[in-house]
Amino acid sequence: MSRVKRLVAAIGAYSADPDPRAAIANTVAIVVVSNQPFYPFYLHWAVSPVATPSYVAFLSTPFFVAVPIVMRRSPLAGRALLLLAGIGNTLLCRVAxxxxxxxxxxxxxxxxxxxxxxxxxxxxxxxxFAALAFVTYLLPTALLGAPLHRYQPSEYEALQRLNFLSAASLTVLIGWLFATRLHTISRPDETDRDRGA
Structure with a gap:
């Protein structure tokens, strides 16, 4: 039990940041990293025994892990890295x-x-970054090439449900993180930053 507590404390310290936006970004990055290893199991259990296309998601893992490190050097670069990793991972999975x-x-x-x-x-x-997300969505299917595996129609339906539940859960988490830290993202702080920019 003490090992688990130490691990949780270490992860908390790794993702901590005095800037609430940076702390939220770090938390999201760590949550994504902690869930990525389970995605192939979810896929195997809910969709199909063929889970190999999901392995491409691990290509993004080092970038999510690096978000808190980059954040300490440059908060802007850290937040940008999180979005690049998220959009890039989505594009990779779309191809796969x-x-x-x-x-x-x-x-x-x-x-x-x-x-x-x-x-x-x-x-x-x-x-x-909002525009980049839209461009990623609008990329023609023909440009992305053939998928790594073609699932059956019923399997694609199950995969859609799995992805919707996963993305919806992540969106709810992000909303919750911002809602619980809203009081720390103050208007005076925003005004000061704008004047200093």
């Missing part, structure tokens, strides 16, 4: 699973983060 998988639904939490993570003086970054 092909059309009909519903994996694009993970762009919704990315859009939410894009519009809420940045300060007023960083509006250009917020709009830029």
């Amino acid at each position: 699973f092909g059309p009909g998988s519903g994996v694009e639904v993970f762009l919704f939490p990315c859009l939410m983060l894009a519009l809420m993570l940045f300060h007023r003086s960083e509006r250009a970054f917020a709009l830029g």
Whole structure:
């Protein structure tokens, strides 16, 4: 039990940051990392025994892990890295699973983060990442090539449900994190940042 407590404390210390937006970004990154190893099991259990396309998601793991490290050096770069990792991971999974998988639904939490993570003086970054998410969604299927595995129609329906539940849970978590820390993201702090920008 003490090992679990130490591990939880270490993760908490790793993701901690005095800037509430940075702390939220770090928490989201760690939650994604902690859930990625389970995605193939969810896929195997709820969709199909063929879970190999999900392995491409692990290519993004080092980038999510690095978010708190980058955040300490540059909060703007850390937040940008989280969004690049999220949008990039969604694109990779879209290529791996092909059309009909519903994996694009993970762009919704990315859009939410894009519009809420940045300060007023960083509006250009917020709009830029929102636009990148839309462009990722609008990429023609023909441009992405053939999926790694073609599932049956019923399996694609199950995959859509799984992806919707996962993305919806992540979106709710993001909303909850912002709601619980709303009082720490004060208007005076925003005004001061804008004047200093």
